[in-house]
Amino acid sequence: MSKVIAPYHLVFATKNRRTTIPAELRRDVFKMLFSILQERKCHVYRINGTSNHVHILFELHPSAALADMVKELKTRTSFWMHRDDRFKYFNGWCSEYFAEVVARDSIDSVIEYIKNQESHHGAISLEDEMVNFYSRNHWIFLPEYFD
Numbered sequence: 715m716s717k718v719i720a721p722y723h724l725v726f727a728t729k730n731r732r733t734t735i736p737a738e739l740r741r742d743v744f745k746m747l748f749s750i751l752q753e754r755k756c757h758v759y760r761i762n763g764t765s766n767h768v769h770i771l772f773e774l775h776p777s778a779a780l781a782d783m784v785k786e787l788k789t790r791t792s793f794w795m796h797r798d799d800r801f802k803y804f805n806g807w808c809s810e811y812f813a814e815v816v817a818r819d820s821i822d823s824v825i826e827y828i829k830n831q832e833s834h835h836g837a838i839s840l841e842d843e844m845v846n847f848y849s850r851n852h853w854i855f856l857p858e859y860f861d
Contacts (some may be wrong), residue, residue: 721759723824725769725847726788726811727860731840733765734804742800743768747790751823754778754786759821760828764835765859769828771816783813810859812847 725846728734735743751758751772759771770787774780790808795801816824827834835843841857848855 719773719818721771721773721816721818721821721824722813723769723771723816724779724784724811724813725844726784727767727840728765728804729806729808729809730861731766731808732803732805734801735763736800737765739800740765743791743795745783746789746794750787750790751783754783756783760825762828762831764831764840767840769826769831771821771828783858784813795843805844812844814847814851817859 740763744763747761747768747770748758751770755775760791761768761770761771763769774783788811792804792806795804796806824832838846840860841855843854844860
């Protein structure tokens with residue numbers, strides 16, 4: 715078995731960043747994401763989010779490709795949410811995502827960051843958060859990336 719240590723911090727948003735995941739249903743969405751990742755033998759450190767986006771810190775199984783894993787997460791949760799009347803305003807996920815590999819010694823701080831999404835987004839918008847993520851990686855964030 716190949717051994718790979720590559721924890722990913724993954725962020726993806728609802729289509730057009732609309733607030734379509736009610737607070738009382740988020741845990742159900744997170745459980746669904748967790749179960750998909752477990753099925754694919756990925757180690758999950760933390761999942762959390764807000765009404766318009768999700769953060770996941772996980773280790774991708776060596777046999778999986780990140781793009782395929784993200785596609786599966788979005789496709790399966792979208793299918794489930796569209797069929798569940800409780801998510802009547804959910805209109806899908808945006809086509810893009812953000813992912814970065816996290817250094818082993820930063821895992822605990824990223825877990826804390828993900829745990830505190832509600833309070834964090836009381837002070838900063840998703841768009842500003844993405845601008846920060848992109849700029850620290852020397853990229854330019856365009857809002858249409860998360861539409």
